[in-house]
Amino acid sequence: MKFDTYLTEGMQEAAREVTPDPALRTRVLAQARAAKPSRLTRRTRVVATLAAVLCLATGAALANSPVVSLVSGWMPDASYTSIADEARMEAKLGYDVRLPEALTEDFTLTEYEVEPVSMRDSANHEVGSYLTLCATYRKGDERVYLNAARTEDEPASDTLSDKTLVETREVDGVTVTYREIPTACLPADSTEDFTAEQYAAEERGEMFLSVGSAEYEETIYQTAGFELDGVAYSIGMHDSMADWSSEDFFTAAQTVIEAE
Amino acid sequence: MTHAMTAAGETAPLDFDTLFETYQTEALRAAYLICGNRADAEDAVQEAFVQCYRHLDALRDPEKAKAWLFRILTRTAWRVSGKSRRETPVDDLYAGCEPAGEDAEAPILRADRAAQIRRALARLEVKQRTAVVLYYYNGLSVRQTARAMGCLEGTVKSRLYHAREKLRTILEVDFDEI
Numbered sequence: 001m002k003f004d005t006y007l008t009e010g011m012q013e014a015a016r017e018v019t020p021d022p023a024l025r026t027r028v029l030a031q032a033r034a035a036k037p038s039r040l041t042r043r044t045r046v047v048a049t050l051a052a053v054l055c056l057a058t059g060a061a062l063a064n065s066p067v068v069s070l071v072s073g074w075m076p077d078a079s080y081t082s083i084a085d086e087a088r089m090e091a092k093l094g095y096d097v098r099l100p101e102a103l104t105e106d107f108t109l110t111e112y113e114v115e116p117v118s119m120r121d122s123a124n125h126e127v128g129s130y131l132t133l134c135a136t137y138r139k140g141d142e143r144v145y146l147n148a149a150r151t152e153d154e155p156a157s158d159t160l161s162d163k164t165l166v167e168t169r170e171v172d173g174v175t176v177t178y179r180e181i182p183t184a185c186l187p188a189d190s191t192e193d194f195t196a197e198q199y200a201a202e203e204r205g206e207m208f209l210s211v212g213s214a215e216y217e218e219t220i221y222q223t224a225g226f227e228l229d230g231v232a233y234s235i236g237m238h239d240s241m242a243d244w245s246s247e248d249f250f251t252a253a254q255t256v257i258e259a260e
Numbered sequence: 261m262t263h264a265m266t267a268a269g270e271t272a273p274l275d276f277d278t279l280f281e282t283y284q285t286e287a288l289r290a291a292y293l294i295c296g297n298r299a300d301a302e303d304a305v306q307e308a309f310v311q312c313y314r315h316l317d318a319l320r321d322p323e324k325a326k327a328w329l330f331r332i333l334t335r336t337a338w339r340v341s342g343k344s345r346r347e348t349p350v351d352d353l354y355a356g357c358e359p360a361g362e363d364a365e366a367p368i369l370r371a372d373r374a375a376q377i378r379r380a381l382a383r384l385e386v387k388q389r390t391a392v393v394l395y396y397y398n399g400l401s402v403r404q405t406a407r408a409m410g411c412l413e414g415t416v417k418s419r420l421y422h423a424r425e426k427l428r429t430i431l432e433v434d435f436d437e438i
Contacts, residue, residue, distance in 0.1 A: 004396065010377035011397040015289035018298060025280060028306055032313035079339060
């Protein structure tokens, strides 16, 4: 028998007993359709006002192309688990960011990625793209996300309602805005729909609607955002992910601002 | 929606369900052979298909769906198995994967070969193992394997060569072809 054949048939036999769990598809769809909390703030700006025209400031060919959606790249450009890789990450990202090893005493950096974001027009044609940082901080099962994007790259519009704004505070000379955004989520296979009031609230930028939870749930998306040295940072999570107060967010923001 | 050519030459949409149903078993088994355990393989496959679902529009040529999927799967498998690799001794890779209560009429030689292959794969460095799985098990070309692994074709050839040499030594079996 030829060695190649031996290897091929041997691996087929070695994996023969491994069969997919019947629930795999359900889990995939539930996870895929769930809103990515780290993107919630920027996505909400655009989703909440699909009728709005957002003009990019970059490139003549794009100047008249309205951006109506932001789509995360199909896979991260790069992933890291060690703070020692920060320089490599910044080289990949193309700009410097502040990435602390911990946001608070207990929430430490576990992984971070450089993710491409595609800007699409109403016909779903890509009209531009840019790279962002998405970092995850964990304490046991709890997690919080830190996102960063160069302000000159992102569509310049914020359609979130002032009703979501809880407090604005100066931290080390930087304006930090803390928001609490009501969210509602339906199961992927639900036959129910959101109410007219919920759709209207989303349109006004007062809440965010998504699909993918195990059962209908309502949460509060908490986020603190600020701009520093040409980079927009946001620290965010659903209130089910960790038990943080607004003070925790301002403390975490200060940690990022003071990071090298 | 990405479109694919039907047998009749007409354009048909390549929807996620078709992609999933076509490749879920092959993807899971490949991930299992790369990761060395079912739990990591399931995590890797789930994450890979989630990425596929979210970014199916990025697949411009539906004929490259398999290579595209396995590129995603390779990266997620490395990421998932990398987190557990430090805690899993080589000898424990594929541990507990022998069929339980094996039928007395089962082909003993095939089962024995499968066990030998698992033990041999466990002793390969993960990127050599990945090259072997993608090339021999999934039937990808050298070029497709290189794209899936994010390396040059020459690197794939080198990894396959060294993996084969190591597997020959480990398996200690005579073959008709050298």
